Amino acid sequence: MTPTITAFESSPDGGQGLARDMRVRWAFEEVGQPYDVRLVSFKEMKEPAHRALHPFGQIPTYEEGDLVLFESGAIIFHIAQHHGGLLPDDANARARAITWMFAALNTVEPPIVELEQVPYAEHDKPWYDERLPMIEDRVRVRLTELSSRLGDADWLDGAFSAGDLMMVMVLRRAEGTGLLEEHPNLLAYIARGEARPAYRRAFDAQRAVFTGKSPMRR
Amino acid sequence: MTPTITAFESSPDGGQGLARDMRVRWAFEEVGQPYDVRLVSFKEMKEPAHRALHPFGQIPTYEEGDLVLFESGAIIFHIAQHHGGLLPDDANARARAITWMFAALNTVEPPIVELEQVPYAEHDKPWYDERLPMIEDRVRVRLTELSSRLGDADWLDGAFSAGDLMMVMVLRRAEGTGLLEEHPNLLAYIARGEARPAYRRAFDAQRAVFTGKSPMRR
Numbered sequence: 001m002t003p004t005i006t007a008f009e010s011s012p013d014g015g016q017g018l019a020r021d022m023r024v025r026w027a028f029e030e031v032g033q034p035y036d037v038r039l040v041s042f043k044e045m046k047e048p049a050h051r052a053l054h055p056f057g058q059i060p061t062y063e064e065g066d067l068v069l070f071e072s073g074a075i076i077f078h079i080a081q082h083h084g085g086l087l088p089d090d091a092n093a094r095a096r097a098i099t100w101m102f103a104a105l106n107t108v109e110p111p112i113v114e115l116e117q118v119p120y121a122e123h124d125k126p127w128y129d130e131r132l133p134m135i136e137d138r139v140r141v142r143l144t145e146l147s148s149r150l151g152d153a154d155w156l157d158g159a160f161s162a163g164d165l166m167m168v169m170v171l172r173r174a175e176g177t178g179l180l181e182e183h184p185n186l187l188a189y190i191a192r193g194e195a196r197p198a199y200r201r202a203f204d205a206q207r208a209v210f211t212g213k214s215p216m217r218r
Numbered sequence: 219m220t221p222t223i224t225a226f227e228s229s230p231d232g233g234q235g236l237a238r239d240m241r242v243r244w245a246f247e248e249v250g251q252p253y254d255v256r257l258v259s260f261k262e263m264k265e266p267a268h269r270a271l272h273p274f275g276q277i278p279t280y281e282e283g284d285l286v287l288f289e290s291g292a293i294i295f296h297i298a299q300h301h302g303g304l305l306p307d308d309a310n311a312r313a314r315a316i317t318w319m320f321a322a323l324n325t326v327e328p329p330i331v332e333l334e335q336v337p338y339a340e341h342d343k344p345w346y347d348e349r350l351p352m353i354e355d356r357v358r359v360r361l362t363e364l365s366s367r368l369g370d371a372d373w374l375d376g377a378f379s380a381g382d383l384m385m386v387m388v389l390r391r392a393e394g395t396g397l398l399e400e401h402p403n404l405l406a407y408i409a410r411g412e413a414r415p416a417y418r419r420a421f422d423a424q425r426a427v428f429t430g431k432s433p434m435r436r
């Protein structure tokens with residue numbers, strides 16, 4: 001059965017691939033699992049029908065028969081559990097790859113999301129110019145720590161895994177802040193992720209929604 | 219082999235059980251797995267020896283033979299994978315329970331942590347009185363959505379799971395803000411978690427570190 005995910009009908013980022021459906025599309029492409037996409041408007045996301053799938057009124061969701069999931073981390077983990085290619089077979093290496101998924105989502109992403117929100121939520125506040133550098137510093141701490149751990153390795157722990165997929169996508173949300181440029185190894189890490197054929201296919205598919213060059217069904 | 223976790227040598231919360239080792243202790247207690255605890259100082263957490271275990275210089279870590287993990291979500295998932303009692307056997311129910319783990323960590327916890335940090339980081343700023351309610355509103359949105367989904371159920375999806383364990387611990391971090399009191403069903407949900415014998419044992423063990431009534435090794 002082909003699973004169906006949801007994605008934004010109109011993209012906040014104009015198809016730059018920063019919305020969380022991109023992560024799930026990339027995971028599908030890595031494992032070679034076809035998928036359908038149902039687009040939802042911002043209004044629909046907050047309505048009862050969508051909230052029945054996603055209690056927090058967001059995208060992506062995942063539907064496959066009777067199973068409904070939400071949260072990009074959980075969806076990607078589910079895909080990785082049922083297909084080879086995203087998590088190592090070795091039990092310890094697998095546990096470490098899962099650790100990086102959680103690290104991306106719970107330790108690295110929150111300050112980056114905060115930094116992303118500040119220009120929208122506080123740009124007209126008198127404190128904006130003073131608070132922005134405070135948040136940049138919080139992101140900087142995490143990027144420095146991550147850069148230090150990555151060193152000159154290609155991926156965070158051996159072969160490419162769902163942990164790298166998630167971390168690359170989380171780091172991409174810091175694009176445009178100038179902070180990634182302080183760590184050439186992180187820029188190269190992101191570039192390695194973006195160079196993967198599965199990434200390219202996923203990126204083109206999500207962008208096509210906004211350029212009108214693709215049907216909804218892949 | 220008995221796994222070893224790390225916890226704060228001196229508690230920022232004086233043993234209220236809000237540090238992230240409490241989640242892991244609770245998981246161990248639910249499945250009946252003995253564990254050792256190594257206490258680390260704030261200084262030690264940022265030194266190379268600890269960063270070799272945890273690249274972001276935090277607690278908890280998990281060591282079991284050659285395996286080293288960090289991130290409370292990943293550690294609890296690892297425990298749940300190797301012992302019964304924290305995740306359902308049914309594949310779909312299991313995937314949904316994992317979804318709630320990610321939802322707790324990536325959707326509910328970040329605004330609560332932000333709300334927790336503001337009094338420390340910004341209490342002396344002129345904007346404090348205006349910004350605090352903005353963050354409270356972000357937490358309020360998530361609590362309202364969660365309360366609506368929980369309804370009058372005991373747990374988020376059928377039987378108690380690692381998803382509930384994580385959500386209860388994340389919600390507890392909002393204690394003292396007055397926001398939980400807006401949702402009696404969330405207060406009752408937290409109370410159900412705290413009433414579990416495994417929770418009590420874990421809570422007493424972490425508190426004993428700070429009252430000096432317990433050896434480090436359990």
